[in-house]
Amino acid sequence: MKSMAKSTLPLSLVYRLLEPGPVVLVSTSSGERTNIMTMSWHMMVDFELPILACVISNRGYSFEAVRRTREFVINIPTVDLAKKVVGCGNISGRSIDKFKKFGLTPSAAACVQAPLIEECYANLECKVIDTKLTTKYNIFICEVVKAWIDRSKTLPRTMHHRGNGKFVIDGETIKLPSRMK
Numbered sequence: 001m002k003s004m005a006k007s008t009l010p011l012s013l014v015y016r017l018l019e020p021g022p023v024v025l026v027s028t029s030s031g032e033r034t035n036i037m038t039m040s041w042h043m044m045v046d047f048e049l050p051i052l053a054c055v056i057s058n059r060g061y062s063f064e065a066v067r068r069t070r071e072f073v074i075n076i077p078t079v080d081l082a083k084k085v086v087g088c089g090n091i092s093g094r095s096i097d098k099f100k101k102f103g104l105t106p107s108a109a110a111c112v113q114a115p116l117i118e119e120c121y122a123n124l125e126c127k128v129i130d131t132k133l134t135t136k137y138n139i140f141i142c143e144v145v146k147a148w149i150d151r152s153k154t155l156p157r158t159m160h161h162r163g164n165g166k167f168v169i170d171g172e173t174i175k176l177p178s179r180m181k
């Protein structure tokens with residue numbers, strides 16, 4: 001058998017190969033306080049209705065707001081917001097107001113108390129529908145109940161996390177006959 005040219009990858013780095021992206025900003029509201037956290041561990045679970053799974057660590061400030069209010073907004077930023085996106089993931093909202101610190105603008109959502117982040121090109125208002133996996137894995141299953149998009153951005157260049165401060169930015173689009181809608 002031919003010997004393999006590959007070497008082993010530490011299991012702790014496997015996520016970098018499968019990371020779906022795009023990197024998003026999760027906004028929450030718990031009473032008077034609003035907050036933002038950066039999230040890249042999310043996946044679609046169903047189309048219609050759109051159901052997602054999100055990993056929101058119980059070490060962060062956002063966790064308690066999501067657990068208690070059972071709602072949040074997923075805001076999808078483009079690369080022009082990259083520094084703010086990473087900034088929101090490097091600091092906790094326990095001690096600061098990230099809307100102020102990063103100059104982001106909250107605006108009212110239609111179906112949830114959590115604010116939309118205006119600068120992001122799309123916003124998904126989410127309600128938590130299942131917390132069976134939350135205690136064990138910090139996974140919240142949620143349904144998107146309202147979605148907003150800036151249609152003037154025809155080729156939004158979103159960010160995809162590669163680990164260790166590296167991101168891949170959307171580039172070329174190719175079109176193939178695919179049965180997936």
Ligand SMILES: Cc1cc2nc3c(=O)[nH]c(=O)nc-3n(C[C@H](O)[C@H](O)[C@H](O)COP(=O)(O)O)c2cc1C
Nearest residue numbers: 037038039040041056057060061062089091092093
């Ligand atoms: C690129 C990037 C991706 C991240 N993805 C996640 C994630 O998927 N889940 C998570 O719990 N934390 C993730 N984090 C870390 C949180 O954003 C970070 O712990 C943040 O400070 C939490 O804020 P909070 O304490 O205000 O909730 C990510 C951070 C970065 C920079």
